[in-house]
Amino acid sequence: MILTEDQLQDLLDKSLAAPPVGVEWAVTLEGSIAEGFGNPSSDIDFLLVARCAEEPPTMPSLLFVDGRRVEIRTRSVRQLADQFRAVEQAAARPGRLSEDLLNRCQRLLHSHPLRGHALVEEVKALLPVERFRRITADWWAHRARQSLRQAMALLCLGESDEAVDWARAGLLQTVKSWAAGLGETYLEPKWLPLQLDRTGRTDVRDRYWELEALTPASGDADAAREHLDACLAFAADLGLTGAPRRPERLTVERVAGVTTWQAGARVHVIRGRRDVFALGDDAGAVWRSLVLGRPLPRVLATAAATGVADPGPLLAAFLRYGLVRLAWKGGGTVTPSLPLAAPPGPVTPPPATAQPLLSVHGAAVRGPRAVDLVPLPADRFAAAAMALVWSNVVVENAVEDLTGALRRGQWRVAALTARRAVHAALRGLFSAHGVHPLPLDPDLVRRLDLLPAATRPIGARAGELLRRAVDPAAHGDSLLAELRAFIAQTRAAAGADSFPLSFDSADTWRATLQLGYDWLRIGTHLDAELPIEEARDLLAGHGTQPRPALPRHQAP
Template sequence: MTRSADRVVPRSNTSLPRAEIDHLADLLADELNLPPGTALALEGSHAEGFGNDCSDVDFLVIYPDSTIQPTLRTTLHLATHRVEVRSQSVAQLTTQLLEVVAASADELSEDLLDRCQRFLYAVPVWCGELIDRIRERLPLPQFDAITARWWARQARLSLRYAVVLAALGAREDADGWARNGAMQAMKYWAARRGECYMEPKWLDHQLDRLGAETDLIQQYRALTGGLPADSESGASGSGFLTDVLDLARQAGLSRITTGRDDVRLDVADNLLTWEADDVVHVFRDRLDVFVLQGSAAEGWRSLSRTQLLTEVTSDGVDGQATGVVAEFLRLGFLTVGWAEDTPLRPWQLIGAPVRPVTPPPSKNDIAVTMRGGVVDIARIGLSALPATRFAAAGMSLVWSDLFLEITREDLTGALQRRDWPLARTAAHRMVMFACRSLLSAHGVEPLPQDTEIVRYLGGLACEHRTIAAECIAALQLPVTSEQLTQTLHDLIGRVRAEAGSGQAAGSLSCPDRLHRLNAIVRAWVGLNSALGLDVLFPEALDLLTTGSQPHLPARSR
């Protein structure tokens, strides 16, 4: 299908010969059966003159109507080329251009700018007049200025983030963001000179086109030619960032470090901090559960809701403490407030703005104890359980241990009085509560019914499944057997040791132990309440207001 009457002579800097463009356009028209009046343009790296033999050949099909064309590209293999085709209607392209005109730099997305740039700088193949009429909505000089402002903002965000990380002692991460900011600063500089192709991988080709001998370009290439640590300036730790900030100033970005002394670190709004028996937990988005130990727990307790960066990095604060704060920042526990960039969320190529990191979860068999989460990382670990299951399993563990203790006393009293029916019931219940404790510690929630709980315990994939056999053996002992008490004592001792429970042991006869148990119960009830979960025994909610047993004087609680 030949459209010679509609053809537009491609500009001379395309990386495909005109004959090849025409041939591919004819093949494309036949393949897609395009209706008359449809415009076609070559876009992307070949239109820019950067493409090579392995590059896709990108075409834009423009329908002369207001239909909604799909965003997804079509991939074809025509002649010897892989051809990517995207389609848009006149109405869609017009809307996108007007969105760019109306939006501020912080409202624009990389994707929208990329789509508009590819269209505005595309090489018309058919129906060039239609393409030119659409382009009148956003003249190239105006688009270049908008794109430059967008890159300026991205460079400022990246370099400010690098400054913060460097202040917190995270030099390697700071250098990485400095490198990212250097690229963005040069994209800003290039966009001001009409080089607006968005894809960063072609930046060097854009700089070549602008004049590789320019001092600024040579300085950029000298800085980024190797890893920061390979250069003399980078080896000192802070030198690379200093050089990049100087590069950005020379590129025209003069306000990068303005307001540095007023930078804030704010605790994120989506967090819940919780402690059980002095173990610190941070719940993020009511979904992820982090267990903080050692210096991380101390560091988190020491932070206020808002603090200046200079307070955290003062001479009196050791490097380990600032390193912990940097980790809090990566995990999204803290946000950075820097003047107009609040919160400070830099962007990297082929990705969204920086988001909180989620590390691999702990692989421990036991996921929760009465003291909280169990993780296999020394400082900050992520529980394998989501927040609501963590809270519910921990609460079940607490109740199971408490009722295990109550039932143990029932058994002792029954044996003393030779009340064999009561002893039989108590022994059976002790085994059930032991199984509940161990399964809750594994994060099993809701728990299976008691009729199947021993079998369920035997189905665990870890060595704890062997405890099921001990439970069965205990249940088979006659209540008159002298072995019963010792067997149950050994079983309960092992379960409590493995499950991290046992805080209820002796609490019914020792006021100090009961006081400590009440504190643990109160912590778990508070957590479940904060997460909107039901509490099995509503009267336990009184612990949240009284702190302990309500009828005793405060000094006795």
Template sequence: MILTEDYLQDLLDKTLPQVRSGDWAVVLEGSIAEGFGNSGSDIDFLLIGRSEDDLPTMPSLFFVDGRRVEVRTRSLRQVTEQFTALKADERRVGRISEDLLNRCQRLLHSFPLRGHALVDEVKAQFPQERFRTVAADWWAHAARQSLRHAMAMLCLGEDEEAVDWARSGVVQAVKSWAAVRGETYLEPKWLSMQLDRAQRPGVRERYWELESGGTGMDADARVGACLAFAAELGVTGVPHRPERLAVERRPGVTTWQAVERVHVVRGRSDVFAFGERAGRVWRSLVLGRPLPEALAGARAAGGSEAGPLLAQFLRLGLVRLTWKGGGTVTPALPLASPPGPLTPPPSTARPLLSLRGAAVSGPDAVDLVPLPAARFSAAALALVFSNMVVENAREDLAGAVRRNQWRVAEVAAHRAAQSALRGLFCAYGVSPLPPDPDLVRRLPLLSLPPDTRPIGPLADALIRVAIDSAESAERVSLELEEFIGVVREAAGADAFPASFDSPDTWRATLELGHDWVRVAAHFDADLPLEEVRDLVASSGAQPHQAG
């Protein structure tokens, strides 16, 4: 230790009166107990009570004689549970959490100050020699994951990321090597002192050479050097053989395509919309193939951008990477964010969706749609249904005008205008929709671009228009056609078929609706009419048509 026991006992005497009373055994743990630390290091006291209590995990912080003192408490039951959990997974080290390993390590390497008998009893639950093996295996497992991931990123052309993960893998391999020699302290910040104490200059110098950048080496050489050094340190399972890596299906990920847009749903909640090239690369993947083969197929579909796109699919957790005979590759760093799929900021593309699918920012985009999957699919289906109602209302208007039914024509015109507005709200992701009479007043919610803002006044006029003659009917019909065109262009629905003009246009309408009904039903979204469920059963065909 860098502090004397007398000094620590004095500091403890001044600290304990500020702690709730109890019959405590006390140890010093952390960097100072390990022989590291400096004048700015915390004094970490752990108080152990011979009880069954569930004591808080959070430390209390005190300032005593100019030193920052942290006090943690654990009951004998809690400590025993920690070591029991460690024993349960010591042969499956990938399941051991960093927090659990760290708590056990700090206690086993602590310096006793009070209650030596209880401290000895606690430490006897997991001998230090046994812990060295667990810590070494844990670090080796982490190194294996990092180095395999580095190999994958190198294969995919992500050189900088590959080098970063290779360097992380070397840190973890060195920590494994050091743990075998009794240097089990987890935090890497004291690794330099651990290497000094290990008295193996060759290992120390090689580590610092690779850590400092591997002067003169390109990414391929640096990753290769890191893999070789890790193997020299005893980390097995990391030969430089990318063909042992494979791209596999990720549970909870589904794909559907609406017209030309590929959509991928993660965990039944997050919707990702793919640009044209990203969609081609995604569709080209044959899952289960070795990574180099999967990449070759993706490049045939997406060109030079296929590697970075495939890397992005992995980061987002849309596919997973496996090592032959070694399970899923899950790289992680100590004292960092927990591993898991990346969730990017939501897309800012507007409108959010169209009849062709979600809006995207470019051909290589893999954009997170800023709506939960169920709301997204419901809004898309409502967009289709709203435009079907527009077509129905246009037909009603034309029929009423031919028969001089002016009141019927009025209602049809109002209905067509309101339904077109419904479609616009759906395109911006509004679901559920405001009531029809409220649609015009709620247009500011959409923050429409300047060139579409006349939609508001036009809509307000059309839903109040009166038709009482052939002349007014002709004028309103022209205004309505212009309005529908502007709204549909703004909503990405300008290609909507004239549903009721012919068998072909009705069939096109059914096929378009089927794409969205299928995914809305998958997510149990509200359907505008119960009849549309039949579209799923009939695969988009008319349910009663023979042949």
């Protein structure tokens, strides 16, 4: 060790001002210094072991003694026994074994007793060192397989640079597994050079550093493939099983809680009933081509048959975001992970910044290959989209009513109906930008400061129309033309410029119902708030009449 016994005892005396009273206790040195590694900057890690009934605090005490940082952790004998028992129970499924738990046990088993040697040795005997070596070697081997399988998948998908990184990770994990079998169970990889030196196997050490130093040029798929093949061969030489160079054993599988919804031509994928991903045209075509359960190379070939160029990176994005998963035949889901890093799991990208967020035909995207996270929870996304569609239905209804009122000279009816059209158009604008719940109608014009500055002219025009009087002196045709121009301006800003003239004919009503039905399916699935309850009955039946029309001669 880099510190003598006397130095360690002196540091302990200065750190442990008040040892436990009335209980049997011991102190042991853990960590890199106890392992024979460390340097002048390394922490001093003391573990105080107490035979006591109560549970000691889990938070360490942090001290600075003689220029060194000292950490003192306290654990009861029962807590330590529970840790060892948990490791044994999880040993059969190394993928479920917590890195933190394994690390705590490793540090204790390789610790250096300073006080109460008999108690320390009693606790260590709860898990024989040889057994722990096998558990740790299996734990590293499991991770090595996952990383190397991930590298195979990424190389297949054309992500050669990322494949090289995972091949290098699998290489390190393979060597850590091999070294653990020889007693080098310390988890943190930074001391691997010293661990390899201590094994005495210069052939393994030199071959590892030779492969680790290889850096294929960025984008060089052939060099990446050669690097992966070399890593796989070396891993097999070290006894790693379950990672042959057979990408056809990788299959693309469904992820629980991921559902697909289409509105118009836009494909939306909802993850866990919370996150909404909007796919561009190319990404949507690749997503729609997926037949889950098939081997990855076959899935890639089917995606390429859609005509989308280079579909591999899109499939890689679906995997990265947890929209699909990879499995190894006979080996379960591929879940690569790294020690002392972020836990494995799906990535959540930054929310997309497109404005407006929604149109009646789906969420906005940045381009044809986009896999964009909508910056709204799924239920608010669906509620806002349904409100966008319904507000435009109300606009069409109001325009129809206004036209009839003007023809009959019903000026006050026309004034109220025109205001209803303006408010409904504004509700659609707010909904397109993801505002939900909406401001009340009288407040809509004043709340346009919630929206981008480009909408300010719409607010000014809306104010003029809301203040406009309707009487014989104000020509009805002029009012109708101005209102239609305002509606067109608002719809263009809200992505609803192609909204059908709902009440113009049976065909336009059918098109309106189709738009509403697409969004209602999503909203019903998510229990999202409907704009009005009648919309559920109207749209759930896809516009089907509850009773057939009467024969012409019986019509009232």
